[in-house]
Amino acid sequence: MMTVSDFMTLLNNDYLALVIERYPITLDFLANYRLSDLATDGLLLDALAGVEDEILEEFGLEPYDLLLNLAVFLRTFSETRSAIGGVTSITINGGINKLKQPENISLTISAGEVISIVGPTGSGKSRLLNDIECLAQRDTPTRRQIMINNQPLDDTQRFEMDGKLVAQLSQNMNFVMDLTVREFLEMHAKCRLSPNVNEVVETCFLCANDLAGETFSDDTKVTQLSGGQSRALMIADTAYMSDSPIVLIDEIENAGIDRRKAIMLLAKREKIIFVSTHDPLLALNADKRIIIKNGGIDRIIETSTEERQSLALIEKLDNQLLKLRNHLRSGDLITKELINL
Amino acid sequence: MKLITIAGPPSSGKTAVILKLIEAFKMPQGSIGVVKFDCLTSFDNLSYEAAQVPVQMGFSGKTCPDHYFVSNIEDAVQWGIESGFKLLITESAGLCNRCSPYINSIASICVIDNLSGVNTPRKIGPMLKFADIVVVTKGDIVSQAEREVFAFNIKQVNLTARIIFINGITGQGTFMLAKHLKNALEIDTIRDMRLRFTTPAAVCSYCTGETRIGEPHQRGMLKKMEFKK
Ligand SMILES: Nc1ncnc2c1ncn2[C@@H]1O[C@H](COP(=O)(O)OP(=O)(O)O)[C@@H](O)[C@H]1O
Ligand SMILES: [Mg+2]
Numbered sequence: 357m358m359t360v361s362d363f364m365t366l367l368n369n370d371y372l373a374l375v376i377e378r379y380p381i382t383l384d385f386l387a388n389y390r391l392s393d394l395a396t397d398g399l400l401l402d403a404l405a406g407v408e409d410e411i412l413e414e415f416g417l418e419p420y421d422l423l424l425n426l427a428v429f430l431r432t433f434s435e436t437r438s439a440i441g442g443v444t445s446i447t448i449n450g451g452i453n454k455l456k457q458p459e460n461i462s463l464t465i466s467a468g469e470v471i472s473i474v475g476p477t478g479s480g481k482s483r484l485l486n487d488i489e490c491l492a493q494r495d496t497p498t499r500r501q502i503m504i505n506n507q508p509l510d511d512t513q514r515f516e517m518d519g520k521l522v523a524q525l526s527q528n529m530n531f532v533m534d535l536t537v538r539e540f541l542e543m544h545a546k547c548r549l550s551p552n553v554n555e556v557v558e559t560c561f562l563c564a565n566d567l568a569g570e571t572f573s574d575d576t577k578v579t580q581l582s583g584g585q586s587r588a589l590m591i592a593d594t595a596y597m598s599d600s601p602i603v604l605i606d607e608i609e610n611a612g613i614d615r616r617k618a619i620m621l622l623a624k625r626e627k628i629i630f631v632s633t634h635d636p637l638l639a640l641n642a643d644k645r646i647i648i649k650n651g652g653i654d655r656i657i658e659t660s661t662e663e664r665q666s667l668a669l670i671e672k673l674d675n676q677l678l679k680l681r682n683h684l685r686s687g688d689l690i691t692k693e694l695i696n697l
Numbered sequence: 698m699k700l701i702t703i704a705g706p707p708s709s710g711k712t713a714v715i716l717k718l719i720e721a722f723k724m725p726q727g728s729i730g731v732v733k734f735d736c737l738t739s740f741d742n743l744s745y746e747a748a749q750v751p752v753q754m755g756f757s758g759k760t761c762p763d764h765y766f767v768s769n770i771e772d773a774v775q776w777g778i779e780s781g782f783k784l785l786i787t788e789s790a791g792l793c794n795r796c797s798p799y800i801n802s803i804a805s806i807c808v809i810d811n812l813s814g815v816n817t818p819r820k821i822g823p824m825l826k827f828a829d830i831v832v833v834t835k836g837d838i839v840s841q842a843e844r845e846v847f848a849f850n851i852k853q854v855n856l857t858a859r860i861i862f863i864n865g866i867t868g869q870g871t872f873m874l875a876k877h878l879k880n881a882l883e884i885d886t887i888r889d890m891r892l893r894f895t896t897p898a899a900v901c902s903y904c905t906g907e908t909r910i911g912e913p914h915q916r917g918m919l920k921k922m923e924f925k926k
Binding site (some may be wrong): 384387388415416428429432433455476484489490495496511513515517519523524526528531532533543544547548569573586593594597598600623 | 712733758811812815819822823837838839841843845846847849852853854856859860861862869872873876877894895903
C-alpha cells in the first residue's frame with residue numbers, strides 16, 4: 357500500500373509521463389487545475405516552474421502544495437475499498453409498525469440471497485428499503501435496527517459507508533448523460549479505476565443486450581435507450597461495475613426486460629438483493645418474501661416448492677403477454693390463437 | 698447558538714434541503730432561523746415563511762455577493778443570538794462558481810444537483826473544494842452509475858468531504874445529514890474568525906457603475922484574456 361510520502365517520492369523522482377502512465381487519473385487532477393498542457397518529459401515540479409503564477413494563485417496554491425495535493429489525490433484513489441468489502445450478511449431486527457405494535461422479527465440474509473418485499477401501496481415497502489439504506493439503528497420512525505455481519509453499527513461506521521453500501525434501482529431512474537453506451541460504460545469503469553476497462557465494458561454491454569428485449573448497439577446514446585434497454589443496462593452495470601454489496605430494487609415490473617434473469621445475475625455476483633414488487637414472477641423468484649402491513653413486517657414467507665414449481669407456468673403467462681405486446685407494437689392483429697393458453 | 702453555512706449553485710435544491718434538514722432536527726418551532734444571501738431577488742422567503750421558519754433576506758445588488766456575505770455574516774450571527782435561536786443556517790447562492798462563503802471551524806455544506814452535468818463538480822471550485830459535506834440532490838432520478846460517477850468527480854475536487862445524497866422531495870438522506878451536523882460548533886460571535894478562501898478580488902471601474910465598453914473606460918483590477926494568433 358503506497359503512502360502519501362511514497363507518492364511524494366515518486367513525484368520527486370519520476371518523469372510526469374511515467375506517473376501518468378502508471379496512474380492515468382493524474383490527467384484528471386491536472387485538468388482540474390487547468391494544467392493539461394504541462395510538459396511531461398520531466399519532473400512535475402520543474403514543469404510547474406514554467407506555469408504562470410497566476411493560475412496556481414487563483415486556486416490558492418504554491419507549486420509545492422500542488423505536488424502534495426496530487427500525492428494525497430493519488431493515495432486516495434489507489435485505496436482499496438476496504439470499508440464495504442466483506443459484507444457477508446445483513447440482519448433486520450424488527451421495530452414497530454404504524455400502529456406502534458412490535459414486529460417481533462429478526463431476519464438474517466446472506467450474500468447471494470434474494471428477498472422480495474410485498475404489500476399494498478403505502479404499506480411501508482419503500483420505508484423498509486430506506487431503513488436498510490441508512491443502516492437504521494432504532495433511530496428512524498420504525499425503530500428497526502440493521503446489522504452488518506451480525507454487528508450493530510455506530511454513527512462513525514455508518515458515515516464511513518458513505519452511501520457506498522447499497523446500489524439502488526427504481527422505475528423513476530433515467531440516464532441523463534449525453535454519452536453513447538460505450539462512452540458511458542468506459543466512464544464508469546474509469547471511476548472504478550478498473551485495470552481492464554475494455555474487458556469489463558464489453559461484458560456489461562453483452563450482458564445488457566442479453567437482458568433487454570430489443571437489442572441495441574454500443575454507439576446508441578444512453579438517453580435514447582427504451583425503458584427496457586435502460587433498465588437492462590443499469591442492471592448489467594450494477595452487477596459488473598458497482599462495488600455495493602447490497603442492491604435495492606423498487607418496483608421495476610413494467611421494465612420490458614428479462615426480470616428473472618436480471619435478478620439471478622445480481623445474485624450470482626454475490627449481492628444481497630431486496631426487491632419491492634407486486635410482480636409474481638419477481639416475488640416467487642426470491643428465496644423469501646417479506647409481507648408488509650401497516651408499516652410493519654407482518655410475516656416472512658419462504659418460497660414453497662409448489663410456488664417454485666409454478667414459476668415456470670407464470671413465466672409462460674408472462675411471455676404470452678410479452679408476445680401480445682410485441683404483436684401490437686409491430687401493428688399486427690390480436691387473434692384468439694395468439695391467446696391460447 | 699450553532700451556525701451552519703450552506704452554499705450551492707442556483708436551483709440546486711438548497712432551500713428544499715434546508716427545510717427538510719430543519720424537519721429532521723426535530724427542534725421546537727422558532728429555535729432555528731435562516732439568513733438567505735442572494736443577488737437580486739429571491740422567493741425563498743415564501744418557502745421558509747410557509748414552514749414558519751424565521752428568515753432574513755439580504756441582497757447584494759451591485760456588489761460582489763461574496764464580499765456582501767463576509768461584510769454581513771457577523772451581524773447575521775448577532776441577529777440570530779438576539780432572536781434566541783439555537784441554530785442559525787445561512788443559505789447563499791453561488792453564482793460565479795468562485796463563491797465560497799465558508800468560515801474556518803464553522804460547518805460548511807455545498808449542495809449540488811446530480812442533473813447539472815457530470816463534470817460540474819470539477820468546475821465549481823472553492824465552493825465545493827472547501828466544504829465539509831457535499832449534498833447531492835436529484836440523485837433519485839438518475840441511474841446508480843451516474844450517481845457513482847458524480848460522487849467520484851466530487852471526490853476529485855474534495856478528497857475529504859462526506860458526500861450525502863438527499864431527495865429534496867421525500868427528505869430521504871436528511872436524517873444522516875442532521876446526524877453529521879449535531880456537533881456543529883457553538884458560537885457567540887465569529888469576529889476574528891477567518892474565511893476558508895479569499896473572495897474574488899474585483900475592484901474595477903465596472904464594479905462602481907461603469908457601463909461603457911472599451912479599454913479607455915477600464916480601470917482598477919483587471920484581468921485580460923490572451924487571444925492566441
Ligand atoms: N413503521 C412505520 N412507522 C411509521 N411510519 C411508517 C412506517 N412504515 C412506513 N411508514 C410511512 O408510511 C408512508 C408510506 O410508506 P411507503 O414505504 O412509501 O409505502 P410503499 O412503498 O409500500 O408504497 C411513508 O411516509 C412511510 O415513512
Ligand atoms: Mg414505494
